[in-house]
Amino acid sequence: MGAHPGFEILGFNLVGGNGVARIDTAVSVGLAxxxxxxxxxxxxxxxxxxxxxxxWYSLTLVANQSADRYLSLTVNGFTEDISAFALPRxxxxxxxxxxxxxxxxxxxxxxxx
Numbered sequence: 743m744g745a746h747p748g749f750e751i752l753g754f755n756l757v758g759g760n761g762v763a764r765i766d767t768a769v770s771v772g773l774a775x776x777x778x779x780x781x782x783x784x785x786x787x788x789x790x791x792x793x794x795x796x797x798w799y800s801l802t803l804v805a806n807q808s809a810d811r812y813l814s815l816t817v818n819g820f821t822e823d824i825s826a827f828a829l830p831r832x833x834x835x836x837x838x839x840x841x842x843x844x845x846x847x848x849x850x851x852x853x854x855x
Contacts, residue, residue: 752812753781753830754803758795768792771801771815775827776840785827790817805829810842 753774771790831840
């Protein structure tokens, strides 16, 4: 989500494929972090990688808005500390300024096999 109508709060994705049919690959959790220039820093995750498409998983992503950091990712009871990574930003209409939203505005989830 961009600066209008709201700010990007968490750079969370479920990814698979990358040039290969997704049915032939596993699905992995992907997180983006802000590096001072853009959100093009993938958070190197150990958990949530290589998950089966046809299985339900429980995922919890925790962030500390006031510290401007992710805190942890939990997948099926296994937790990884990701507090070294800054939350993503949204670029404003001026094309230069990056800002972080202060509140969680909405959560959109979609599961496609």
